[in-house]
Amino acid sequence: MPETSAPAEALLRLLATMARLRDPVGGCPWDQVQSFETIAPYTIEEAYEVADAIRRGDRPALLDELGDLLFQVVYHARMAEEEGIFSFTDVAESIHRKMVSRHPHVFGDESARSAAEQTTAWEAQKAQERAARAETGTLAGIPPALPALMRANKLTRRAARVGFDWPDAGAVLDKLEEEAAELRAELPAADPTRLADEVGDLLFVLANLARKLDLDPEECLRGANAKFTRRFEAVESRLAAQGQSPADAGLEAMEAEWQAVKAAERGGA
Template sequence: MKTNEIEPLLDVMTKLRDPQSGCPWDLEQSFSTLVPFTLEEAYEVADTIERMALEELPDELGDLLFQVVFYCQLGKEQGLFDFADVVEKICNKLTSRHPHVFGALKEASAEQVKESWETIKAKERNAKSLYSVLDNIPLALPALSRSVKIQKRVARVGFDWAELDPVVAKIHEEIDEVLYEVKQDKPDSERILDEMGDLLFAVTNLARHLGVEPEQALRQANKKFERRFRSVETLANQSDKAMEEHTLTELDSYWNQVKSQESSNR
């Protein structure tokens, strides 16, 4: 079915939630139970884009849109809001945050647009009577993404290094602190956990300073490692020994062979 309207999807959602003839699973859902599915659908959209499987994107975007429609149906049933309210909210927000398009600010550079966006967001937070620049950062965000948001917020009020050297030095400092805890006669797992958290936070800060999205970088690293390890498994399977019978030196040799092959194919 092709249509430029949202009504057919809203109608489907209404029928799914009909108390008499609706779907039992859909009728059991609430705002809180939908959250894991929403996150999953968002990641599936991200994965589709990263794989450049754009022919799959309409389907994945539809799944994500359905999550929004589901929340709107729940809000409508509880007399809180409906889809029209959501559309109005986002339209008003986008209009107010783009004065270079809808307001007096004209011919703005990309950097000016970004600065204006952050300034307007800060005013919106102040209007909500928030007491800290760190207020209103969603707890449900992935830890790496939340770290970036925290660091960006504090940087806005000057709590940030202007140069790269101290950012890197902080990483080395945190590595030393992790190793110090590990080398204790009786290592404290809680202390190691705490220091590892500091190290990851410091590495995230370096990524932010370099303009790298750490969540995306880590996903890419995971994908690269998986691809290379599968090739290592293939090489191991071609030998006369099972994977587990190889020494680490032998497996490392396979790994270097795979890396070398990838480099030559670029």
């Protein structure tokens, strides 16, 4: 019998650890009562933490976060196995078959494709898979649970493939101004439903603008969040040096410090 490889041994230990945690007799009380629904938010969180480690270029953190994400896969597979639905082996075999099927130029007899040709072939293969699952229509298969900006980006990319798209970024900016005017018109009535609808339209158009500029709207917003955090914390530090808190200083003083922080950033200080 061939020796078990190091990766296989590590995975077997992880699977055994998960089984022990879920054991109804000697397992962890917290893990015993979890379900797909309660674990799903942690799965999403771990995926974002992987992305964050990559964005920061923190390779040791990436190692740790990838382990956390793998544990999420093992967790869901274990719960499915307990219900007799599928096992971790089934998960691994399923993705193996899918990758082989989607890369006939690697695992079959087809000649090698360029990256652009492979992208086209990949999308065609996914369309066939959606059809096999009776998922019809241009927008079929885009998960509703995706983050809203990410889903808006995917929805409009899919629609653009069949010609339903603005001609350029300038046209999207025109639409943005139109939506902003519609939102402004709703402000006096202050109807929450109407305001939510108009703000949603505005965000949707912004996601399209990012797409037309070949930008990721999620990344754009993350960058804006990071910039706001950095600048606001600098405002707090500057106020603290004056013996003040933001609440004590008031809006006018905070705005003055905010502008000072922005000017310092632009000047490279």
